[in-house]
Amino acid sequence: MSRTLLKVNGQSHTIDIEPNCPLLYALRDNLALNNPRFGCGLGQCGACTVLIDNRAVRSCTLPVSAAAGKEIVTLEGLATDGNPHAVQKAFIEAQAFQCGYCLNGWVLTAKALLDKNPHPSDEEMRTAFEPLICRCGSHVRILAAVRRAADEMKRSA
Amino acid sequence: MASKTVLSRREFVKDTGGLLIGFSLADAAVLPQVLAAAEGPEKLSTNRLDAWLRIDRDGNVHVFTGKSEIGMGVETGFAQIVAEELDVPVSRIIFVMGDTSTTPDQGGVGGSTSIAMGSKPLRNVGATARAVLLRLAAKNLGASPEELQVREGIVSVKADPARKVSYAELAASGDLDDALKVSGEGFALNVEGLGKPKDPSTYTVVGQPVPRVDIAPKIMGKWQYITDVRVPGMLHGRAIRPAGVGAKLMNVDDSAAKKIPGYVQTVTKGNFVGVVADNEWAAIRAAKAVRVNWTAPQPLFPEQKDLYQHMRSAAPKATKETVKKGDAAGALASAAKKVQASYETPYQSHATMGPGCAVADIHTDGVSTIWSGGQKPHALQKGFAELLRVPLDKVRVIWVEDAGSYGRPGFEDTAADAVLLSQAVGKPVRVQWSRADMTAWGSKGPAVVYDLAAAIDERGEIAAVEFTSRAFSGGEVHFQPSDAGNYLGAQLSGVPNTGGVDEFAQWGVQAPPYVFPNIHAVSHVIAGFYDAGSPLRTTHLRDPEGPQTSFAVESFIDELAATTGADPIDFRMRHLDNARAKAVLTAAAEKAAWERRPSPKSNKGSGDVVTGRGVGLSTRGGTYVGTIAEVEVNRRTGAVRVTRFVCAHDCGMIINPEALRGTIAANLIQSMSRGMKEEVTFDRSKVTSVDWTTYPIARAQDIPAQVDIVLINHPELPPNGAGEPSSRATAAAIANAIFDATGTRVRQTPLTPARVKAALSGSQQA
Numbered sequence: 006m007s008r009t010l011l012k013v014n015g016q017s018h019t020i021d022i023e024p025n026c027p028l029l030y031a032l033r034d035n036l037a038l039n040n041p042r043f044g045c046g047l048g049q050c051g052a053c054t055v056l057i058d059n060r061a062v063r064s065c066t067l068p069v070s071a072a073a074g075k076e077i078v079t080l081e082g083l084a085t086d087g088n089p090h091a092v093q094k095a096f097i098e099a100q101a102f103q104c105g106y107c108l109n110g111w112v113l114t115a116k117a118l119l120d121k122n123p124h125p126s127d128e129e130m131r132t133a134f135e136p137l138i139c140r141c142g143s144h145v146r147i148l149a150a151v152r153r154a155a156d157e158m159k160r161s162a
Numbered sequence: 163m164a165s166k167t168v169l170s171r172r173e174f175v176k177d178t179g180g181l182l183i184g185f186s187l188a189d190a191a192v193l194p195q196v197l198a199a200a201e202g203p204e205k206l207s208t209n210r211l212d213a214w215l216r217i218d219r220d221g222n223v224h225v226f227t228g229k230s231e232i233g234m235g236v237e238t239g240f241a242q243i244v245a246e247e248l249d250v251p252v253s254r255i256i257f258v259m260g261d262t263s264t265t266p267d268q269g270g271v272g273g274s275t276s277i278a279m280g281s282k283p284l285r286n287v288g289a290t291a292r293a294v295l296l297r298l299a300a301k302n303l304g305a306s307p308e309e310l311q312v313r314e315g316i317v318s319v320k321a322d323p324a325r326k327v328s329y330a331e332l333a334a335s336g337d338l339d340d341a342l343k344v345s346g347e348g349f350a351l352n353v354e355g356l357g358k359p360k361d362p363s364t365y366t367v368v369g370q371p372v373p374r375v376d377i378a379p380k381i382m383g384k385w386q387y388i389t390d391v392r393v394p395g396m397l398h399g400r401a402i403r404p405a406g407v408g409a410k411l412m413n414v415d416d417s418a419a420k421k422i423p424g425y426v427q428t429v430t431k432g433n434f435v436g437v438v439a440d441n442e443w444a445a446i447r448a449a450k451a452v453r454v455n456w457t458a459p460q461p462l463f464p465e466q467k468d469l470y471q472h473m474r475s476a477a478p479k480a481t482k483e484t485v486k487k488g489d490a491a492g493a494l495a496s497a498a499k500k501v502q503a504s505y506e507t508p509y510q511s512h513a514t515m516g517p518g519c520a521v522a523d524i525h526t527d528g529v530s531t532i533w534s535g536g537q538k539p540h541a542l543q544k545g546f547a548e549l550l551r552v553p554l555d556k557v558r559v560i561w562v563e564d565a566g567s568y569g570r571p572g573f574e575d576t577a578a579d580a581v582l583l584s585q586a587v588g589k590p591v592r593v594q595w596s597r598a599d600m601t602a603w604g605s606k607g608p609a610v611v612y613d614l615a616a617a618i619d620e621r622g623e624i625a626a627v628e629f630t631s632r633a634f635s636g637g638e639v640h641f642q643p644s645d646a647g648n649y650l651g652a653q654l655s656g657v658p659n660t661g662g663v664d665e666f667a668q669w670g671v672q673a674p675p676y677v678f679p680n681i682h683a684v685s686h687v688i689a690g691f692y693d694a695g696s697p698l699r700t701t702h703l704r705d706p707e708g709p710q711t712s713f714a715v716e717s718f719i720d721e722l723a724a725t726t727g728a729d730p731i732d733f734r735m736r737h738l739d740n741a742r743a744k745a746v747l748t749a750a751a752e753k754a755a756w757e758r759r760p761s762p763k764s765n766k767g768s769g770d771v772v773t774g775r776g777v778g779l780s781t782r783g784g785t786y787v788g789t790i791a792e793v794e795v796n797r798r799t800g801a802v803r804v805t806r807f808v809c810a811h812d813c814g815m816i817i818n819p820e821a822l823r824g825t826i827a828a829n830l831i832q833s834m835s836r837g838m839k840e841e842v843t844f845d846r847s848k849v850t851s852v853d854w855t856t857y858p859i860a861r862a863q864d865i866p867a868q869v870d871i872v873l874i875n876h877p878e879l880p881p882n883g884a885g886e887p888s889s890r891a892t893a894a895a896i897a898n899a900i901f902d903a904t905g906t907r908v909r910q911t912p913l914t915p916a917r918v919k920a921a922l923s924g925s926q927q928a
Binding site: 006023026027030033034037039040042043044045046047049050052079080081083084089093096097100101102103104105106107108112127130131132133134135137138139140141142143144145146148 | 232233234235373374376377378380381382383385386387389390392423441442443446513514515516517563564565566594596597820821824825827828829830831832833834835853854855859860861862863865866867869
């Protein structure tokens with residue numbers, strides 16, 4: 006066990022944890038941040054996605070020690086003063102999901118993509134989302150939501 | 163967003179609003195379903211109105227149903243139905259779902275029946291609550307019920323709207339425990355009371371595109387799933403599965419696991435092995451660290467390449483003749499032309515997004531509580547009471563939403579693992595399965611093989627059709643998990659599975675009942691390979707046997723159309739006698755600008771990539787779906803890409819068109835994935851599909867650029883199911899489009915590049 010500083014959603018927490026424990030369990034079980042979800046433990050699906058320094062990262066395979074001190078954002082931390090982020094707003098308007106268990110991957114990957122590339126082509130969007138799984142098959146509305154978010158961010162830029 | 167806090171009957175009576183004992187309400191991580199358990203069970207009388215509906219002092223309407231939300235929006239549909247009858251805003255309706263102590267047993271979720279059947283008692287309860295409240299209001303306001311009106315939960319006198327009283331005030335002043343007449347049970351449970359439901363032509367809430375109540379909070383990160391249930395003193399467990407079928411536990415060496423901080427105990431019972439630790443990461447590490455010695459697995463499965471040959475040669479364990487009309491054999495013997503084709507579909511895995519998760523708090527001398535995301539909590543209660551050998555009232559199952567389940571994926575087995583582990587360690591245990599547990603060890607949708615033959619007479623008319631299916635049962639494990647032998651962990655511990663049933667892949671049931679002069683349809687069930695805890699045990703996966711049977715029948719109908727030189731839609735229309743089935747085909751054809759001509763396309767072009775279109779029809783329990791797929795096929799690589807779906811959908815009265823569109827769009831993609839990519843792989847003793855690499859499904863690159871959904875609304879008809887019918891005909895529509903593009907028929911799913919390329923090189927030209 007070692008003392009580890011985690012900066013999550015703008016707050017600092019110091020926890021005692023095995024350094025090689027995946028970040029996912031530190032967030033869920035030590036900090037009760039429930040949104041990153043266990044999907045595969047193999048980095049194959051994206052259910053556990055968080056942003057680290059604004060990059061979409063799989064928290065199920067990343068040792069907590071590698072995330073120490075970095076700026077971590079989970080789905081809980083995306084809104085500002087309770088107002089949805091533009092990406093969340095677009096996903097809500099598109100009623101994008103069925104069960105929603107996968108959505109951390111899609112929403113946070115969309116946020117990271119649009120920050121880097123505000124006007125992605127359809128092909129760039131599909132490439133960015135290829136590492137993600139949605140077992141319900143909600144992709145049609147998800148892709149529409151990301152397009153909607155891009156358009157909205159363009160309008161308000 | 164209304165809170166989902168469950169108020170007990172006691173609190174409604176006392177109106178104190180105080181909750182609990184032993185938990186801190188300040189702890190945001192505590193779920194209402196956990197708080198509810200601490201209140202203890204209530205005595206439920208489904209013949210009283212307040213067992214179904216209560217109104218609190220803030221005017222929120224709490225509705226109690228044995229149904230649950232499995233990701234398709236049924237909670238929103240139910241809320242619209244109750245809000246419509248009661249005249250309250252949808253946002254005032256708060257559902258308590260799937261708690262065996264506080265909600266009526268409605269058979270759980272299944273068969274796309276939640277709206278069609280499960281909403282009936284809710285509608286009647288809403289109407290009766292309104293009538294009872296009006297009766298109370300009449301007394302309160304000194305007017306007759308006919309002189310009153312209701313808007314947003316406020317009752318007022320029509321002639322003098324200043325004279326008014328709220329539902330909340332009325333509920334606080336009088337009893338809402340009116341008697342109800344109960345009929346039916348399970349899915350068919352219904353209650354009727356004083357109130358008569360509204361005339362559908364007056365609806366203002368039902369039929370509207372109300373946003374789903376769960377989607378915004380999910381996207382805002384404020385939704386709670388079964389994975390988030392934490393109870394005081396809870397430990398974490400994982401099961402360790404046998405090395406293969408037939409392997410028996412010899413011994414366990416947990417010396418390495420003992421060195422892991424947080425490790426608690428290794429549990430064995432027969433061939434069931436699990437570990438328990440005080441945190442999840444330690445449980446995962448311990449499950450890897452425990453050395454389990456098994457006897458050698460037995461080669462009880464065939465080589466995968468021999469599966470269909472085995473199914474054709476095995477003696478059936480059960481046979482059912484489903485249609486015998488005229489003399490099909492005679493017509494085939496004297497046919498001018500005969501068409502024969504065989505189709506094969508593999509085992510598939512539910513492979514839910516979240517591996518199953520459950521928490522069990524087992525008390526040998528008290529009430530045990532199990533939190534589970536399985537679709538049938540009341541059946542689980544029965545099964546766990548039998549497994550624990552305690553009376554039914556000593557077990558409470560509380561449903562909490564899990565990832566989409568698509569049937570009976572293994573969430574019930576996860577809960578059984580938690581039960582066995584909690585029973586052994588005497589503390590509450592949470593289990594979340596690994597990806598391999600879910601994909602490899604979750605129950606499977608069955609493999610099926612089909613042989614079809616048709617006689618064509620000298621005029622080119624279809625004189626007869628013969629249909630034979632050979633399937634593993636869709637119910638080796640019963641879809642109602644209501645007996646102890648139903649669960650994987652129990653089977654491994656030595657409890658025999660005696661609850662299974664023979665379920666058949668049938669002409670006219672899972673595929674449209676086309677009309678021909680002579681039909682003979684026979685369905686066989688083939689015995690499974692191993693019955694003491696097999697990773698190939700089969701049960702309900704979304705639309706049981708539907709996509710399989712539809713693939714065979716809808717492909718064969720297309721083959722008959724091609725053989726007789728008919729347009730595939732015209733051919734279907736000629737052999738259908740159902741107006742709604744014809745209407746969805748017409749609507750889909752119109753939206754797709756379908757070109758009337760026989761398949762295959764005559765001018766295929768000379769490049770590697772050719773295009774085509776195909777159709778599939780689905781009729782399922784009063785819902786009708788016409789699906790058209792447009793594809794690109796690379797003739798060099800065999801790669802197929804669906805570029806567009808058009809789906810015309812008629813499920814009777816539409817409750818919520820936007821939620822319905824979302825469900826249909828997702829069904830099209832999931833069923834495309836099943837038809838094009840999904841096949842459980844196995845060796846002689848184990849399943850080798852263990853993750854998303856070895857069980858690939860559709861991803862972003864596979865999604866068609868265009869999906870058009872045409873809704874056909876019938877407000878004059880009752881609402882029917884929409885959870886599964888649009889899954890059914892997708893694979894056939896794609897295979898028919900591949901034929902249209904290439905002239906080659908692919909008769910085995912999934913339609914992978916390798917399989918399509920092999921068919922193309924076999925040059926099975928039409």
